[in-house]
Amino acid sequence: MATLNLGIIRSLVRGALNETTTTTLTNTELNAIINDGYKEVCAKTGCYEVRINVPNITSGVKLVPLSYAAVSNYVMRVNYVEYYRTTSDSPYGYGLPQVYPQTIGHMPIDTYVPQFWFQWGNFLVVETNPDAGTYDLFVYASCYPSTVLSADADVPSCAPPELHESIYFYATAFAAIKLKRWADVAVFYNRYIDTIQPRKYEYVMKFPENRVWHDIPNRVITQ
Numbered sequence: 599m600a601t602l603n604l605g606i607i608r609s610l611v612r613g614a615l616n617e618t619t620t621t622t623l624t625n626t627e628l629n630a631i632i633n634d635g636y637k638e639v640c641a642k643t644g645c646y647e648v649r650i651n652v653p654n655i656t657s658g659v660k661l662v663p664l665s666y667a668a669v670s671n672y673v674m675r676v677n678y679v680e681y682y683r684t685t686s687d688s689p690y691g692y693g694l695p696q697v698y699p700q701t702i703g704h705m706p707i708d709t710y711v712p713q714f715w716f717q718w719g720n721f722l723v724v725e726t727n728p729d730a731g732t733y734d735l736f737v738y739a740s741c742y743p744s745t746v747l748s749a750d751a752d753v754p755s756c757a758p759p760e761l762h763e764s765i766y767f768y769a770t771a772f773a774a775i776k777l778k779r780w781a782d783v784a785v786f787y788n789r790y791i792d793t794i795q796p797r798k799y800e801y802v803m804k805f806p807e808n809r810v811w812h813d814i815p816n817r818v819i820t821q
Contacts, residue, residue: 602762605750607632611770615782623773631776633746635768636754639761643798644675644740646756652735655728662722664737672742676717682734691736697725760801764794 602610608628617623640646650673655662664673680691697705697714707713707726712733714725722737743756754765767790774782 601753601759602766603751603753604629604632604747607762607766607769608750610766611773614770614786615774615777615779617773617777623776627776628769628773629747631772632765632769634772635765636747636757637742638768639754639757639764639794640741640743641674642794643757643761643802644677645758645761645798645802646741646743647677647738648741650737650739652722652737654732655735657731657733658727660724660727661718662724662735664720664722664739672744673720673739674742675740676715676722676737677740678738679715679722680736680738681712682736691734699723758801760797761794764790764797767793 608625611628611632612618612623615623650664652662652664664676679694679696681694682691694712694715697716699716699718701714702716702723702725705714705725710726710728712724712726712728712735716723722735724735741756743754747754754762757765767786771783771786771790774780774786
């Protein structure tokens with residue numbers, strides 16, 4: 599399905615439910631349902647990933663609040679963290695491994711610079727306790743949409759076009775709940791789940807490739 603905007607999604611929902619008038623289901627109610635679907639798709643897939651720059655963290659601070667940028671108010675899950683040591687590291691830093699909270703204090707360390715991390719609510723816990731004057735981090739996090747759809751021309755740009763159809767199915771299912779059309783609820787919610795799960799793996803999730811896939815084989819056999 600092509601890129602959709604708020605007006606198109608609303609028209610598709612009305613067409614699917616054969617509800618062309620705004621008496622029973624107003625545009626305001628339908629817009630709210632579509633925005634709920636927009637947030638739901640971003641939450642279920644983690645498709646909206648943002649790099650948050652966390653500069654000038656004071657020495658000795660291990661509990662770093664994810665509130666250094668406006669977008670951090672919408673952080674759901676931290677995916678990756680880089681330690682930015684000097685200006686020569688820009689635009690990339692040193693990747694830090696994620697660990698479980700219960701491993702803190704039981705891991706050998708060799709330097710007093712950030713080496714490990716884990717997320718604790720709206721905070722990032724850094725191990726070890728850095729002794730530098732200040733240090734910087736790049737935090738890559740999956741977030742909720744930063745804005746809502748309000749005008750008909752607004753596009754759910756925080757989700758890739760491949761997931762716009764899922765927003766439409768979600769909105770249709772929950773609009774059917776308001777109309778008490780339970781058969782339509784089941785049909786469209788199942789279609790929502792059927793589309794969002796495979797597309798999450800195909801278009802959103804990232805899997806590092808194994809080295810063996812890029813190595814030249816020692817011998818090639820023709821069969």
